[in-house]
Amino acid sequence: MKAPQVSVLMPCYNAAETISETLDSLFAQTHINFEIVAVDDGSEDETLDILQRAAQQDPRLKPIVRPHEGIIPALNSGLIACQAEYVARMDADDLAQPERLKLQAEFLEAHSEIDLVASLIEGFPQSELRGGFHIYIDWLNSLVEHEQIMRERFVESPFAHPSVMFRKSVVQELGGYQEHGWAEDYDLWLRMAAADVRFAKLSEVLVSWRDHPPRLTRTDSRYSLSNFLRAKAHYLMRGPLIGRESIIIWGSGMMGRRISKYLLDEDAPITAFVDIDPKKIGRTRRGKPIISIEDLANQWPAFQKPIILAAVGARGARKLIRASLEDMKLEEGRDWYAVA
Numbered sequence: 597m598k599a600p601q602v603s604v605l606m607p608c609y610n611a612a613e614t615i616s617e618t619l620d621s622l623f624a625q626t627h628i629n630f631e632i633v634a635v636d637d638g639s640e641d642e643t644l645d646i647l648q649r650a651a652q653q654d655p656r657l658k659p660i661v662r663p664h665e666g667i668i669p670a671l672n673s674g675l676i677a678c679q680a681e682y683v684a685r686m687d688a689d690d691l692a693q694p695e696r697l698k699l700q701a702e703f704l705e706a707h708s709e710i711d712l713v714a715s716l717i718e719g720f721p722q723s724e725l726r727g728g729f730h731i732y733i734d735w736l737n738s739l740v741e742h743e744q745i746m747r748e749r750f751v752e753s754p755f756a757h758p759s760v761m762f763r764k765s766v767v768q769e770l771g772g773y774q775e776h777g778w779a780e781d782y783d784l785w786l787r788m789a790a791a792d793v794r795f796a797k798l799s800e801v802l803v804s805w806r807d808h809p810p811r812l813t814r815t816d817s818r819y820s821l822s823n824f825l826r827a828k829a830h831y832l833m834r835g836p837l838i839g840r841e842s843i844i845i846w847g848s849g850m851m852g853r854r855i856s857k858y859l860l861d862e863d864a865p866i867t868a869f870v871d872i873d874p875k876k877i878g879r880t881r882r883g884k885p886i887i888s889i890e891d892l893a894n895q896w897p898a899f900q901k902p903i904i905l906a907a908v909g910a911r912g913a914r915k916l917i918r919a920s921l922e923d924m925k926l927e928e929g930r931d932w933y934a935v936a
Contacts, residue, residue, distance in 0.1 A: 600656075602630040602697050602761070603678030604686050607670035611688035612642040614806065619650050619657070621691040627698035632657045634688075635674040638664025643688070668780050671773045675764065684761040689806045691720075696802040700761040703798060711793045712762040714755045715802035716740075729807050731911070740797045747928055749789055750828050750935045751914070757781040759803040766793060776830070778823040786831040822854070828935055829858035832905070836933055842867040842899040844892065846917055847908035848881045851936045855907045856882055867899060868892075893924050904932035 604622060608615060622632055636644045636659060647659040660677055662670060675683065682701050686692060696715065703713050716737045719725045736756060739745045745754045770787050773780045788795075817823065837843060843859065845852045848869040856866055860882065869886045871877060877888045887895070896902065904926070906917045914934050921932055928934075 600629055600631040600680045602682045602684055602701050603680040604630060604632045604684045605674045605678055606632060606686040606688055607635045607637055607667050607674060608639060608643050608688040609637040610639050610641045610643060612646060614689035615643055615646055618688050618690060623654055624694050625697045626694050627701060630697055631679060633674045633677050635660045635662060635670040637662055637670040668773045668775050675772055678764055681764050682761055683764045685758050687758040690758045691804040693802045699798055709794050710796045711766045712760055713796045713798060714759045715798045715800060717756045717759050717803045717805045718801050719807050720804045725807050740799055742795050745795045746789060748934060750933050753782040753785060755785060756805050777818060778827040779819050782827055790835050825855050826858050829862050833862040833864060840901050840903045841865055842902035844868050844870060844902060844904045846870040846904055846906040848876050848886045851909040852907040855935055889920055906932060906934045907936045909936045
């Protein structure tokens, strides 16, 4: 029997309401040579029954039954079972466009230097999409080139997990999915980035991403803002902040306060905060001075091995900060990073 070119890795937990639609979207793929490794994580509804009936109709579907232990053990056990080198992630409530597997597999075949390729996404159903979800999808879809993804990887997770296809060997070499108390997919992307893995994103919408109340990112504390900030601080300190002696936080508001807390927990050498609010300038935050943009420009040559972290969550703030730092001739991804 011919080995599959692509393995679809799909953890499933209590997904009876949506999984049939997801499976239909996979069985409708124009790419034929693939398998679906569906890991039932101890579902308490009809999920497993649906999987087993569907597997009788199409042997490309290979259910794996496990006790309920959570998404990370389910992903890792499924990853081991995947026969193909190309692994496409899928969630049991999302939809794949018919060309998805074909286009991503062809891309990896043609680009040996790329180890992970994602795609643009769309949210559904429209009636349930929140404003913040729309904003996040717009941001995700604006990051296509490797350089764009790397530049903004500390803002948020730069990929929708069910939109990616990666080389299995690369992810296994990096230790697979790991439990650190924060989002397992974001952790993997940041570890891959630290290992100089090259990313890409196809400019077609190939996945429909469902937004509904049971979605894990709404219900699991590992996806909370605090835990995302902990992940950012952890990998910033093991990447862009290595060897830096002066860390300047642009933003002394809520986001700046919170990211600075986790950075200080990692013994980060925070030197100052930058703000545009005249009521804050001249005060201190966590014992460090709050300075103006003009002060930053004047003092920049005196800072020792400095780097700026832009930590303002307000919509549109990143664009204004970018313009100010470009005026200072500072390079994003070298002299400064956006972290919000």
